[in-house]
Amino acid sequence: MTNRIYNIMFHTHTISGIIISAALYVIFFTGSISFLRDEIIAWERNEPVDSNYFSQVDFDALLNNIEKTHHLTGRDVSFYQRVEGQIASTILSAPKDTIAQKETRRSDFFATNLSTYKTEKYADAYTLGEFFYRLHFFAQLNLYGRSGYLLAGFVAFFFLFAIITGVIVHWKKIIPSFYVFRPNGKWKTIWTDAHVSLGIIGLPFQFMFAVTGTYLIIGYSIMLPPVKSLLFNDDDNAFNKVLNPELHIEYSYKGEPLDKTTSFNQFIIETKKKWPDLKLNRL
Known part of the structure; x- marks a missing residue:
């Protein structure tokens, strides 16, 4: 080389690291806390996690x-529990x-306490655990x-x-420098030794985080529009049905009342009998 x-590799490695350091710290810090998101939410709400x-x-x-507050006739109703606890x-x-009241002719979304049956809008049900989880990918800046x-x-x-430029810059010194640590040297020397040693130890994990973060976010934003244009002729509905089929299942409405009472609890009991190890989180 x-x-x-x-010199180009060294300086671009340094500059890119300095520019992203603060944002990267937020991502790692909130990502670590997000592993405890469910526990934080349960603690904040004083509700046990089951x-x-x-x-x-x-x-x-x-x-x-x-039904007392939302007219359910002719609606598709979905419950989805994405956080362990009592909220869905x-x-x-x-x-x-077609003859529904004008004020009820729109979809609705809210959080429901499965224990008390209390409903809350998303903003009212917002928690510290949700804040850290969304800050992990800067959702608040959308x-x-x-x-x-x-x-x-x-x-x-x-x-x-x-990461790539750092490996290139330190390639010849990776193995020798890994075993070098001079605690009695200058502060610059101590930081350099720690940087190289810790960088090598965490290299596989850092590379995995960087690749998956780039692919899942930038890949989603850059790669999907051409796919939607080429395969679906920019038809958002057809594209979303393939991407999230469970959210786009259509049930025809006949407008006829049932001649018997339906128990959703019985459906769950029968489902659990058929698949005893199944963990339900959606209805």
């Missing part, structure tokens, strides 16, 4: 309670009944579309760039 190429709580809920009573996200589709996600993606990309 010529001196010119080495990993199998969803399948123990009386959904018949829950739906009857929601509730999604109500727009009514398929002022214009996916701007926060893209920022996290570009941080991951420059992190990958810093």
Whole structure:
């Protein structure tokens, strides 16, 4: 490697590391805390965490309670528990009944306490655990579309760039420098030794974080639009049905009342009998 190429690699490695250091610290710090998201939310709400709580809920009573405030006739109703605890996200589709009241002709989304049946809007149900989880990928900065996600993606990309250039710069000294630590030297020497040693120890993990962060965020934003244009002729509905099929299942509305009472609790009991090890988190 010529001196010119080495200097370019060295300086771009240094500059890219300095630019992303603060944002990268936030991503790693909040990512570590997010592993305890469910516990933080349970602590903040003073509610115990039960990993199998969803399948123990009386959904018949829950739906009857929601019916008091939301007209459910002709709607698709979904409960989804993405956090261990007593809260489930509730999604109500727009009514398929054409004679529904005007004020109820729209979809709705809110959080439901599966124990008390209390419903809350997303902002009211917002917790510290949710804040740290979303800050991990800068979701709070999504002022214009996916701007926060893209920022996290570009941080991951420059992190990958810093890792590759760092390996190139230190290639000849990686093994010898790994065993060198001079605690009695100058502070610059101590920091350099620690930088190289810790960088080598964490290299596989850092590389994995950088590649997956770049692919999942930038790859999603850059690679999917051409796929949507080429394969789906820019049809958002057709594209989303393939991407999230469980969220786009259509049920025809006949407008006829059932001649018997349906128990959703019984459905859950029968499902658990058929698949005893199944962990339910969606209805």
